[in-house]
Amino acid sequence: MSKSPKTRSTKPNRTVSIIGTGSYVPERILTNAELEKMVETSDEWITSRTGIRERRIAAEGEHTSHMAAKAAQNAMEQAGVTAEEIDLIIIGTITPDTFTPATACHVQRILGAKNAACFDISAACSGFLYAVEIAQQFIANHTYNTVLVIGADKLSSIIDWQDRNTCVLFGDGAGAAVLRYRARSHGVITTFMASDGNYGDILHVPGGGCAMPTTPENAGQKLNTLKMNGRETFKQAVLSMGAAATAALAQAGLTADDLTCIIPHQANMRIIESLADRLKIPIEKFHVNLDRYGNTSAAAVAIALDEANREGRFKVGDYILLVVFGGGLTYASSVIQW
Numbered sequence: 001m002s003k004s005p006k007t008r009s010t011k012p013n014r015t016v017s018i019i020g021t022g023s024y025v026p027e028r029i030l031t032n033a034e035l036e037k038m039v040e041t042s043d044e045w046i047t048s049r050t051g052i053r054e055r056r057i058a059a060e061g062e063h064t065s066h067m068a069a070k071a072a073q074n075a076m077e078q079a080g081v082t083a084e085e086i087d088l089i090i091i092g093t094i095t096p097d098t099f100t101p102a103t104a105c106h107v108q109r110i111l112g113a114k115n116a117a118c119f120d121i122s123a124a125c126s127g128f129l130y131a132v133e134i135a136q137q138f139i140a141n142h143t144y145n146t147v148l149v150i151g152a153d154k155l156s157s158i159i160d161w162q163d164r165n166t167c168v169l170f171g172d173g174a175g176a177a178v179l180r181y182r183a184r185s186h187g188v189i190t191t192f193m194a195s196d197g198n199y200g201d202i203l204h205v206p207g208g209g210c211a212m213p214t215t216p217e218n219a220g221q222k223l224n225t226l227k228m229n230g231r232e233t234f235k236q237a238v239l240s241m242g243a244a245a246t247a248a249l250a251q252a253g254l255t256a257d258d259l260t261c262i263i264p265h266q267a268n269m270r271i272i273e274s275l276a277d278r279l280k281i282p283i284e285k286f287h288v289n290l291d292r293y294g295n296t297s298a299a300a301v302a303i304a305l306d307e308a309n310r311e312g313r314f315k316v317g318d319y320i321l322l323v324v325f326g327g328g329l330t331y332a333s334s335v336i337q338w
């Protein structure tokens with residue numbers, strides 16, 4: 001597939017700003033040394049191939065909604081927004097607490113956001129940026145004023161802990177942002193989204209849905225865990241994120257030199273380095289935390305955004321670029337003037 005998706009004019013007709021960010025990771029740290037005792041791997045292999053040193057694992061009984069609500073509370077606190085003020089909650093997740101209700105409804109209950117409409121979207125690791133785009137559309141079109149967007153995943157619940165190809169890569173966590181209309185203010189300049197269903201099987205959970213329900217006969221085959229073709233996923237990640245970033249910058253009428261900070265999906269340090277090469281952006285401009293959290297799926301870019309924001313990596317008026325890739329395939333990028 002040629003990764004030159006169509007660009008489109010998405011300059012919002014109403015300024016949509018991120019007015020607060022938040023994140024949460026579970027307390028339990030799983031190190032590479034501990035993984036050495038679980039599967040045939042080594043700290044040296046994991047670190048040199050991925051850059052990951054440790055990841056967080058949710059506690060027994062700690063669900064995606066619990067992590068999402070904690071990240072949301074942090075974002076709402078920073079934004080100075082009460083639960084009653086939230087018009088809409090969108091969660092990007094592939095590890096919902098339950099098939100139904102949506103995880104967003106569970107979070108609504110925990111937060112007491114009684115005035116919000118709630119739904120989840122399924123776009124794997126791209127879920128947070130897909131949700132930002134949806135939120136932006138609702139706000140730009142005057143449907144809602146205040147939207148809570150969350151990326152949250154408990155990947156540990158769909159990992160085969162005997163599969164060394166996947167179990168070393170992922171972790172649990174949540175990140176959130178409050179988006180709101182703000183007159184004459186900086187905000188989301190553009191968001192670009194794309195998908196390619198032809199590559200669905202390079203990163204997928206084959207079972208557990210209606211196509212292949214879990215039965216007593218197939219239960220031992222772990223069909224409801226994540227399967228991955230690592231090399232192809234690596235290749236598509238670099239191509240897709242490169243295309244998404246280029247498209248978002250073109251839509252925004254900016255070049256890579258205009259960017260102060262790039263917040264990429266946190267899957268693999270080598271993917272981020274290849275992306276930096278491709279976009280000709282110095283690696284120092286990329287915010288990276290995958291060494292501490294691994295790949296937290298939809299949460300990854302949201303946690304990194306919150307971390308970079310709280311560290312003061314950019315100031316009001318700076319241009320930042322978020323860029324993601326995930327199962328589906330899905331990919332997306334957003335240019336934001338902070």
Ligand SMILES: CC(C)(COP(=O)(O)OP(=O)(O)OC[C@H]1O[C@@H](n2cnc3c(N)ncnc32)[C@H](O)[C@@H]1OP(=O)(O)O)[C@@H](O)C(=O)NCCC(=O)NCCS
Binds near residue numbers: 042228229234327
């Ligand atoms: C998974 C990944 C780290 C593997 O790195 P790689 O350099 O491509 O490694 P290869 O695929 O060449 O595999 C090399 C060998 O290491 C082995 N290997 C795989 N996982 C291992 C592990 N945890 N420890 C030790 N060896 C491992 C493989 O079995 C393979 O052995 P073989 O040559 O005997 O078959 C890399 O392909 C990757 O990051 N892909 C993208 C994954 C991703 O980002 N997924 C989420 C996207 S949202």
